[in-house]
Amino acid sequence: MHVAPVGGTAVQDHVALAEIELCGDLIIAASAAREDRLSMDCIDEVLRVAEEREESFGG
Template identity: 80%
Template sequence: MYVAPTPGKTAVQDHVALAEIELCGDLIIAASAADEERLSPDRIDEVLKVTDPDAQERG
């Protein structure tokens, strides 16, 4: 992501904060499209692309 510098000021990017904002946006989109009142923990993991390392060993 490119942020145009403001004349006379230094442009600062916080890549971690930008990534967190993107993940929050993904959750908001998923929640607004969901039929249920709340997202299940499994659905949240799916949206955030979280994998269970132990599941690979079990499966």
């Protein structure tokens, strides 16, 4: 049996952690929504799509 050593050898995948955080944000928004489904605009807002576009294109 192999047991991971103790002492901070865990590897963090920052992309995966960011995706998990965004999924959590979507779940929270969906649970708070007054409608059955989130609109595409609402999803974009939760995922901060406009902010990403501005950063990517220097806006």
